[in-house]
Amino acid sequence: MMRVLLNRTTAAAAGLALVLTMGLASPGCGGGEPGVIPVSGRITYKGEPVTIGDVYFSPSGSSTRGAQGKLDSNGNYALGTFSAQDGAYVGTYKVTVVSRGPDKPIPAKMIGKVLEEDMQGTGEPLIPQKYFNAETSGLSAEVSTDKTNTFDFDLTD
Numbered sequence: 475m476m477r478v479l480l481n482r483t484t485a486a487a488a489g490l491a492l493v494l495t496m497g498l499a500s501p502g503c504g505g506g507e508p509g510v511i512p513v514s515g516r517i518t519y520k521g522e523p524v525t526i527g528d529v530y531f532s533p534s535g536s537s538t539r540g541a542q543g544k545l546d547s548n549g550n551y552a553l554g555t556f557s558a559q560d561g562a563y564v565g566t567y568k569v570t571v572v573s574r575g576p577d578k579p580i581p582a583k584m585i586g587k588v589l590e591e592d593m594q595g596t597g598e599p600l601i602p603q604k605y606f607n608a609e610t611s612g613l614s615a616e617v618s619t620d621k622t623n624t625f626d627f628d629l630t631d
Contacts, residue, residue: 527601529553568614
């Protein structure tokens with residue numbers, strides 16, 4: 475009797491998991507937010523692609539949510555607001571680019587005292603640090619419904 479109950483419970487749980495999974499994966503379910511439109515571009519530094527890092531779009535004086543994207547091996551990015559590459563809201567943004575080399579290793583005398591997470595973002599900057607901050611980057615973009623929202627930035631010293 476106990477075995478039958480466990481099998482029924484297991485089958486019911488598996489069925490529920492399958493229904494939930496299919497619902498989340500179905501087109502139109504859990505998709506992009508209304509008003510979020512595709513935004514992409516390319517980041518270069520002195521004409522060469524920036525291949526490591528992230529691009530951030532921070533709203534300029536509005537209640538719009540920010541968006542971010544990862545750089546690929548060609549310096550390309552696609553922004554995401556709620557999920558990877560779902561786009562950004564219409565609006566004006568200040569843009570930052572953060573690109574660092576590999577994180578520094580934990581010094582031997584600090585092993586056990588410092589968490590690996592504490593060392594994240596400690597790599598040497600691969601671009602000038604002024605681009606890491608929205609107030610000093612000098613980069614901006616205006617996302618609009620009446621144009622292609624491709625924003626390429628060539629960073630300099």
